[in-house]
Amino acid sequence: MTIKLTSDEAVVLSHRLEKLQMTDLGRVVDDPAVWAPIHRIAGTLDKALPMVFASDYDQQLEAARQRLRPED
Structure with missing residues (x-):
């Protein structure tokens, strides 16, 4: 299966999944089958x-979020 x-x-989803994994999953x-x-x-x-380890990761993440949010 391929997901594009x-x-x-990708960066926004990666961040969210990282937070999810850091909680009590x-x-x-x-359903443990989903883990x-x-x-x-x-x-x-x-x-x-590789940007996850960049010093400006937080800024890149926020910029990605802004671009993905629907305009009002």
Whole structure:
């Protein structure tokens, strides 16, 4: 299966999945069968996004969020 994301989508999703994994995953996702795909997707995104380790990551993340938000 192939899922195609824009760079903005990938960085925003990666950030959200990272936060999800740092919580009590069992509290948020009640089916343990879903945990493995969550971890796999998050790991794939981390490898594909070297910017995660950039010093200006927070600014890049916020800029990506702004570009993805629908205009009012």
